[in-house]
Structures are given as C-alpha cells and as structure tokens.
Amino acid sequence: MTTPDRPHRNFYGRRRGKHLRESQEAYLEQDLAALSPGPVDWDANPDRTPLDLAAIFDGREVWLEVGFGGGEHMVHQAERNPGVGIIGCEPYINGVAMLLGKIRRAGVTNLRVHPGDARDLFDVLPDASIGKAFLLYPDPWPKKKHHRRRFVTSEHLDPLARVLKPGAEFRVATDIPDYVRQTLEEVPRHGFDWLAEGPSDWREPWEDWISTRYEQKALREGRVPHYLTFRRR
Structure with missing residues (x-):
C-alpha cells in the first residue's frame, strides 16, 4: 500500500493562549483522548485510513x-439532537479546554473533538458522510492580503x-x-446553492440558534451578524 505524501500546509493563527486554568488543564489531560474521533493526525494515521463514523456514533447521522470557538453552539446542538453525532475541530487549545468543561457540565455523549486543523480531519472523513456543517464566526482575516487564509477558499x-452528503446543509455565520x-x-x-429567499433569511438566526460569545462581542461593538444557509448540490 502506498502511503500518501503529507502535504505542506501553512497554519495561521494561535494554537494556545497565555494561560489555562488548572481545571482546564485537567479537562485536557483527563477527557480529550476519550473524545477523539479516531486517528486523524498524520503521525497516527500516515495511510489516511478513513474514520469509521458508523462505529464511532452507532450508525447515527454525523x-x-x-472552528467551534468556546463550544457553546456545539454543546447546544448535541443537547437538542441526541440522535446525531457531532464532530468539532478547533486548533486553539484554550477553546478546546472550554468545550471540554461544557461537555462535562452538560453530560452529553454524542460529541467528538479534533484539536487541530480542519484540513487534516477532511483527509480522513469518508466521501458524503456528513449531514450538516457549521462555520460560525470564523477568523475574518480582515487584511486583503490575508483573504486567502479564510476558510471560504478552494483549499x-x-x-x-x-465529505458532505448531497442535500446537506452548510451554515455560515x-x-x-x-x-x-x-x-x-x-x-x-x-x-452549493444559497437558500435565501428574502432578507429575513440572512438577517435572522436559525430557529435552533444559540448566540455565542463571539456574536455577543460583535453586537457590543456594533457589528451586524449575517446568517447564510447553503445546500450541497
């Protein structure tokens, strides 16, 4: 079997903040490994063997x-949808620690966490395996020369x-x-097709939305949220 060549991927942004609380360090040490979706990183999975999502989530939709930030939305969706499995990826370890604390308090069991680059996770997700995807308040990279770093690029x-199923929903806030x-x-x-039929479709949040700390910061600073819904053709 030929092992795929590891691509060179630049990573932009922070992986760790200045300080983690003692409790957050404990979450990372005690909980993170058990919540892994499987071997994602190249060192653990050099052949890029696809994840067995049916086994991970007992056949549930995934x-x-x-980029789940502090994890508010991810836990909220897990609580509302116990019949669904949700995978989140986030390279900023402080955000991962915040999510792990929320998972403990909520007691949800239908989540898996990849503390790294979404591109590595895409490498091991099977074709047409994901029923819905969320991109919520991604890093804006406001300078024009940095726009190629945004998520909404071909890369x-x-x-x-x-990895999205035909007809799957993709939400961007x-x-x-x-x-x-x-x-x-x-x-x-x-x-993808944009599903908006009128202004309310991008001005008003989704019915199952929970406002995140990033959105609250935007509102405090006078910025207007947009809620964009797409469907995979």
Missing part, C-alpha cells in the same frame, strides 16, 4: 462544526463539498461584510 471548500461577500461568491462555486 454533523461537523469547523477548504473543495474537501468540505466532498459572520459579522464581517467582506466575509459575507467572499462567502456568497465562493461557496456556490464549489457545489
């Missing part, structure tokens, strides 16, 4: 959240389209007008 959207522009330009080019 959803994906890319991320091509593999996302591959952002408070950055230029991110809205780029999302509406790029996402439809990669096999």
Whole structure:
C-alpha cells in the first residue's frame, strides 16, 4: 500500500493562549483522548485510513462544526439532537479546554473533538458522510492580503463539498461584510446553492440558534451578524 505524501500546509493563527486554568488543564489531560474521533493526525494515521463514523456514533447521522470557538453552539446542538453525532475541530487549545468543561457540565455523549486543523480531519472523513456543517464566526482575516487564509477558499471548500452528503446543509455565520461577500461568491462555486429567499433569511438566526460569545462581542461593538444557509448540490 502506498502511503500518501503529507502535504505542506501553512497554519495561521494561535494554537494556545497565555494561560489555562488548572481545571482546564485537567479537562485536557483527563477527557480529550476519550473524545477523539479516531486517528486523524498524520503521525497516527500516515495511510489516511478513513474514520469509521458508523462505529464511532452507532450508525447515527454525523454533523461537523469547523472552528467551534468556546463550544457553546456545539454543546447546544448535541443537547437538542441526541440522535446525531457531532464532530468539532478547533486548533486553539484554550477553546478546546472550554468545550471540554461544557461537555462535562452538560453530560452529553454524542460529541467528538479534533484539536487541530480542519484540513487534516477532511483527509480522513469518508466521501458524503456528513449531514450538516457549521462555520460560525470564523477568523475574518480582515487584511486583503490575508483573504486567502479564510476558510471560504478552494483549499477548504473543495474537501468540505466532498465529505458532505448531497442535500446537506452548510451554515455560515459572520459579522464581517467582506466575509459575507467572499462567502456568497465562493461557496456556490464549489457545489452549493444559497437558500435565501428574502432578507429575513440572512438577517435572522436559525430557529435552533444559540448566540455565542463571539456574536455577543460583535453586537457590543456594533457589528451586524449575517446568517447564510447553503445546500450541497
């Protein structure tokens, strides 16, 4: 069997903040390994063997959240949808620690956590295996020269389209007008239809929405959230 060549991938952004509380260090040490979806990193899975999602989640439908921040939305969805398995990926370890604390308090068992780059997770997700995906308040990379670092580029959207089932929903929330522009330009080019029929469809949040700390910061600073819904063709 030929082992795939490991691609060179630049990573931009922080992986760790200045300080973790003692309790958060304990969450990472005690809980994180048990919540892994399986061998994702190249050292653990150099052949890029696809994850067995049916085994991980007992045959349930699987959803994906890319960059879950502090984990509020992910836990909220897990509580509302116990019949669904949800995988979240987040390279910022402080956010991972926050999520683990929320998982403990909520007692949800239908979550798995990849503390790393979404691109590595895409490498081991089977084709057409994800029923819904979320991209909520992603890093805006506001400088024009950094727009290629945004998630809504071919590097991320091509593999996302591959792992989503036909008809799967892809939700994007952002408070950055230029991110809205780029999302509406790029996402439809990669096999998605925008589902908006009127202004309320991007001005009002989804019925099952929970406002995150990133959204609350945006509102305090006078920025307007946009809620974009796409469907995989």
